[in-house]
Amino acid sequence: MSVLAKPRKTLTLARQEIRDGLWLLAPSMLVILIITVLPVIFTLVLSFFDTPLSNPVPRDFVGFGNYLEFLSSQQFWQAIWRTLYFTLVSVGLELVLGLGIALLIHARPPGWNFLRTSLIIPWAVPTVVNGAMWRWIYNADYGALNGVLLSLGIIEKYQAWMIDPIVAMNLVIVADIWHSVPFIAIILQAALAGIPVELEEAAAVDGANAFQRFLLIRLPLLQPAILVALVVRTVEAFRVFDIIYVITSGGPAFGTVTISYLTYLESFTYGHLGSGSALSFLISAFTLVMALVYIKILYRPENRA
């Protein structure tokens, strides 16, 4: 009687595999916990305190004080607008140029293989090296930009390009585009290669011209790849720091101080780790909103691969 009432102790095969799997995952989960989750939680805690960098332990609790201080400060919103400008212009142009290059490679003109390989070079250059290179290109006294424009007769004498905050921002964007276009081009080129030729051939037979075929066949089929490239690049561009640190150090007149650069100034130059942490979380919040917007707009069920 009682023997029958007791459930069997042996687990089903599936359950046993799950349990073994968890055991095997435990070490890597522990690593992730230590190097990712704990610092994030610690940063969150710090952001509610007035924490100096010299002694990074939570001391004076200020609640949302750090957050409110930034949300009401002009400098913060100026940095946000600058960052949004940087993100929109650089990612927008990168997408257009990247798509153009991807289509060019896909058409397989003579030398396309060389083109595809050499495309990797700007992307493979470390950002700091890239920044140092463009800083020299923009140099007022012996920069290549001045040299090229002068020999083309576009300018009459060498110009100091980086003395205007708006020009400086746009030139930093150019440097960022040069670095990141290959990433988008490679992703889109791979996606293009996956589109069946039959679809286009059928459309061509039905009388669709090249532009219609691009707009109605290729573009919709590229959407998932575009989404991936956009999300990755937008998040990256929104957190831009290194290229700005190297080319302009935030100058002139704070004209290239983006939100990440402000976080750096706040945390390490001014030594306010608490408000720096709060800024980091504000950046995360903005990034999350942007990612959600993208997913809402572009990630429709029919796009699911």
Add this chain to the structure above:
Amino acid sequence: MKRIHGVLSVLLVAIFLIGAAGCASQPQADGPKTLRVLAMQQAGPTPDEMNAIVAKFNAANPNVTVEIEYVSYDALHDKIATAMSTTPPAYDIVLVDDIWYAEFAANEYLLDVTDRLDANMKTNIFDSAWAITTVNGKTYGMPWLLDAKYFYYNEAILKEAGFDAPPTTWEELVAMGQVIKEKGLVEYPIAWSWAQAEAAICDFVTLLEGNGGKLVDEAGKPIFNNELGVKTLQWMVDSVESGVSNPASITYVEEDVRNVFSQGKAAFASNWLYMYELAALNAEESQVTGQVKMALMPVFEAGKAAGVQSATINGSMGFSVVGKSANPDAAWEFVKFLTSEEIQKEYAAHLLPVWANNYEGDALTALEALNPATPATVPMFKEQIPFSKVRPKVPYYSEGSKALQLALQEALTGQKTAQQALDDAAAVWVELGAK
């Protein structure tokens, strides 16, 4: 199978934990010690000379290994500040700029060495040098690099323009600059380091003090937005507009100024002492060797009328032992050795001594004959250093300086008037002081 999995994962965790523990091994109390030093790339002895000094130190202290890491000046402050939040800190000895001592002392980063100084040090090192490493009567390190900005001019360009002597006032410089421009000798007669960096504050203080002004008053309140401050900044803006100052100055730090001047693209420049040897004597670095001269830093007519003979920025640095260092005694020994009279005398080629007795009698003759640069740099140092002005020793200096850098750049890029920009920066200083 299940058991093997369990054992395996426990094993992996154990390996991970052992690995993590291995990273945190502590230095031994006795036996070989390693001192990690954070220094700067820009001025002072070359890395080869520093290595030679370390080798000498090792002759007397064979069980101490000294590792020196060099960074650029603009990275130094933040590198120290981040290193200090860990225990044990990444460095035992750090090179500290004059303007950071108040902040670092307030944060207890540095070892208080007031009681470790001997009588010889106290009497024979310049008082102005002790002022660098001393905050509120406590000394936090040994002065090491005594520097100021010097006025450089290209004698050949001046002669061609018809001038026999360098300007003594900034007004004179502008007039001479106009002639040099008109004759087409150089396009922009003077180059400055007005980038959004500490370098801009150095040039601003030089000009402001030459106008009879100051950054802060006796009580530490900002007064750089008074009439003198506004006039000084307005002069900077005007000099860019008239093309006497190179407009790219807004993007320059000291090295850019040196490059422009060394290419013969400027007739005047303001820079630290290190530029003399590179621009005047080093043909690999300069196209104007033999044409470079130094003169006392000019002042404004108004400053001259008020009795200011010359004014420049004091940009000195000291070596300090990190408070949390595991080997404070060994570190202090090395700092003492590095700044000792004997070593400073021997390695004076790129760094003039902080010891006053090195500038008297035979020592002075020896110092002037040390290398091709010293016959010019040593007398100039003696003449200019008394007119060098230190920046305010306030714990919020880094943040205050950033606000002032922004103000200078806002005025120079035409975003705000000089008055508005300086008023806004002064408001930030007042707020920082009240915190």
